[in-house]
Amino acid sequence: MYYICRMNTEFVQNWFSQVKKGTLSYIILNILNEKEYYGYELVQEIKAHTTIDVAEGTLYPLLNRLKTDGIVESKWVEQESGIPRKYYTLTTSGKATLNEMKKMWSALGNAINKIEK
Amino acid sequence: MKRIIFTSTTAQKIYDDYFARVNRCIGILAANDQQEVLMELNSHIYEATHTVHPDNEIEILVDVLEKLGAPEVVLQPVVAQKKVRQATRSFNPKHVLQALYLNIFNGVGYFIFAIIYLFILCFGFLAIVKMIAPRHTGLFIGGEHLFAMGYFTHRPSGSFELLGDWFIATVILLMGIFYYFNTLLLRLLKR
Numbered sequence: 001m002y003y004i005c006r007m008n009t010e011f012v013q014n015w016f017s018q019v020k021k022g023t024l025s026y027i028i029l030n031i032l033n034e035k036e037y038y039g040y041e042l043v044q045e046i047k048a049h050t051t052i053d054v055a056e057g058t059l060y061p062l063l064n065r066l067k068t069d070g071i072v073e074s075k076w077v078e079q080e081s082g083i084p085r086k087y088y089t090l091t092t093s094g095k096a097t098l099n100e101m102k103k104m105w106s107a108l109g110n111a112i113n114k115i116e117k
Numbered sequence: 118m119k120r121i122i123f124t125s126t127t128a129q130k131i132y133d134d135y136f137a138r139v140n141r142c143i144g145i146l147a148a149n150d151q152q153e154v155l156m157e158l159n160s161h162i163y164e165a166t167h168t169v170h171p172d173n174e175i176e177i178l179v180d181v182l183e184k185l186g187a188p189e190v191v192l193q194p195v196v197a198q199k200k201v202r203q204a205t206r207s208f209n210p211k212h213v214l215q216a217l218y219l220n221i222f223n224g225v226g227y228f229i230f231a232i233i234y235l236f237i238l239c240f241g242f243l244a245i246v247k248m249i250a251p252r253h254t255g256l257f258i259g260g261e262h263l264f265a266m267g268y269f270t271h272r273p274s275g276s277f278e279l280l281g282d283w284f285i286a287t288v289i290l291l292m293g294i295f296y297y298f299n300t301l302l303l304r305l306l307k308r
Binding site: 038039040041055056057058060061064065068076081082083084085086 | 119121156157158159160161163164165167181184185186190191194195198199202
C-alpha cells in the first residue's frame with residue numbers, strides 16, 4: 001500500500017501570511033535604518049530586498065502606527081511636480097528598538113537552527 | 118492637495134472616483150488629518166504613474182489602486198487611530214463617541230471606556246432630572262436591601278433619599294472622577 005504525503009498548502013500559506021505580517025515592521029525598520037525613504041520608494045525597496053508581495057494599502061497604516069509609537073518620524077518635502085513626498089526616517093528611539101529587535105531575531109534564528117539540525 | 122492630471126479621460130475618472138471614495142471614508146476626521154491621508158495616497162499614486170506612457174496609463178493606475186486596496190477597508194484602521202488621537206486631544210464628546218464607534222471592537226479597553234462614558238452621561242442626566250423631579254431622583258435607602266441611585270416614578274415604600282440637595286454635587290463629582298479615569302484610559306489605549 002502506498003501513502004502519498006502531501007503538503008498542507010493551506011496551513012503553510014496561513015503560516016507564511018502570519019510570518020509576513022509579523023516581520024514587516026522589522027523589515028521596514030531595517031530599510032529605514034540605512035536612509036530616509038518616501039512611501040512608494042519604501043514599497044519598491046521592500047520588493048527589491050525580499051520576496052514579500054507587500055499589500056501597499058497596509059503599509060501606510062503600519063507606518064502611521066510606528067509614527068504614533070515614536071519609532072519613525074516623517075516630514076513632507078516639496079517637489080517640482082507640486083506633489084510633495086512624505087519621507088520617513090527612524091527616530092533615536094526607533095534605532096534603539098531596532099537594535100533590540102535584531103538581538104531577538106538573531107537569538108530566534110539560532111534557536112531554530114539548533115532545532116532543525 | 119494638487120490633483121494629478123492624466124492624459125486619458127478614463128484614467129482621470131478612475132482617479133477622481135477613487136478619491137471621492139477616500140473622501141467619504143475620512144470625512145469623520147479633522148481637516149488636517151484628512152489632508153494628510155489625501156496627500157499621502159496622492160503622492161503614492163503620482164510616484165507610481167507619472168513616468169508611465171499615456172497608452173498604459175489606465176492599466177498602471179488600476180493596478181496601483183488595486184494594490185492600495187479599497188479605501189473602505191484599508192483606511193479603516195488609519196481613521197480609527199487618527200480619531201482616537203483627535204478625541205484625546207480635544208476630549209470633545211462628539212469626537213469621543215466617534216472614536217468609540219470606530220474602535221469598539223478593537224479590544225476590551227475600548228469597551229470599558231464606553232461603559233464608563235455611559236456612566237458619565239447617566240450622571241449628567243440624573244443631575245438635570247434631580248432639578249426637575251427632586252422627590253423622585255436621588256440615592257434611596259430603605260428596608261434591609263434597598264440601596265438605589267437614579268430616578269424612580271414610584272418610590273419604594275419606606276425608602277428615603279439620603280443626599281438631598283447634595284445629590285447634584287455628588288453626581289457632578291462622580292462625573293469628574295469618571296472623566297479623569299477615562300482620560301487616563303484613553304491615553305493608555307492610544308499608545
